[in-house]
Each structure stands twice: as C-alpha cells, then as structure tokens.
Amino acid sequence: MKITFLLTGKTNEKYLESGIDIFHKRLKHYVNFEIITIPDLKNTKNLSTESQNQKEGELILNKLSNPDFVVLLDDKGKEYTSVDFSKFINKHQVNSTKHLVFVIGGAYGFSLGVYKRANTKFSLSKMTFSHQMVRLIFVEQLYRSYTILKGEPYHHN
Numbered sequence: 001m002k003i004t005f006l007l008t009g010k011t012n013e014k015y016l017e018s019g020i021d022i023f024h025k026r027l028k029h030y031v032n033f034e035i036i037t038i039p040d041l042k043n044t045k046n047l048s049t050e051s052q053n054q055k056e057g058e059l060i061l062n063k064l065s066n067p068d069f070v071v072l073l074d075d076k077g078k079e080y081t082s083v084d085f086s087k088f089i090n091k092h093q094v095n096s097t098k099h100l101v102f103v104i105g106g107a108y109g110f111s112l113g114v115y116k117r118a119n120t121k122f123s124l125s126k127m128t129f130s131h132q133m134v135r136l137i138f139v140e141q142l143y144r145s146y147t148i149l150k151g152e153p154y155h156h157n
Helices: 014-027 049-062 082-094 112-117 131-149
Strands: 002-008 032-038 069-079 099-104 120-123
Touching: 002 049, 002 131, 014 032, 014 131, 032 049, 049 112, 069 112, 082 131, 099 131
Parallel strands: 002 032, 002 099, 069 099, 069 120
Antiparallel strands: none
C-alpha cells in the first residue's frame, strides 16, 4: 500500500517542517509514504473564499486517481483514538487498498467537488488547529499507528 499526504500550500514554520521531516523519515521504514504539496494560489486578495476553495479544489482533484481512497482531514469528520486509527490503517492494508490519500485543504477548507470525491473525513480533534500544525500532528499519528500495529513501545496505553 502507498500512502500520500496531500497538502495545500507550503509549511512556513521551520520547527513544523523539521518535525514533519522526522516522522516522514521514520514512516519510510513501514510504508511507501510521500508528501505532495500543492503550491499556494497566487493573487488571491481579489478572490472570494468560495473562488479560492474552487481553485484549490481543482488542484487537489487533479492529483487524485479514480481508485484512490481519499480521506479529508476536516473538522466535521469522524474522530478516532490512536488505536482506532491504527485499525483503520490495518484494515486498508488487509483489504489491499493500493493508494490511501490523506488531504489537508487550505485555510478555508475544501470545495464541494473535493467533498464529493472523498471517501471519508477524519477530524484530529474538536479543537481548531492551524492547517500547518495539523500536518505535524497527522504524520506523528500515522507513525504512531504503525508502531501500534508492529507492537513497538512508542505508544503507551
């Protein structure tokens, strides 16, 4: 199975970038994992939020293939414990999902087209985090899920 983490806009903070890199390297030992960054939109100050979402949505949809299983990281999605998330990952490995794609949209969320394309939505918390912070939190949780599946001592119950 391959897992792709699809991001809108670059990570601006060096400390977040550094943390993401740490877990990205660790994940390579467990799964074929890549991070794809869609560049920030240019000249957006004259665009409405809806227009920005639409343009970002088109860029996101262009990165997806028909057989991809698409998970949006969205505040209205289902919440999982770390153990439940590891079970979700395991289920997709056992069911031979070829490509699992997790998507973080821009500051204003996703377009209607992206919501329609998604297979499911996850929420990492009832709290609101910047979409930059969510990147680090997600890659850490993905790493944690693999250590849970392998019975490694990273996660404590």
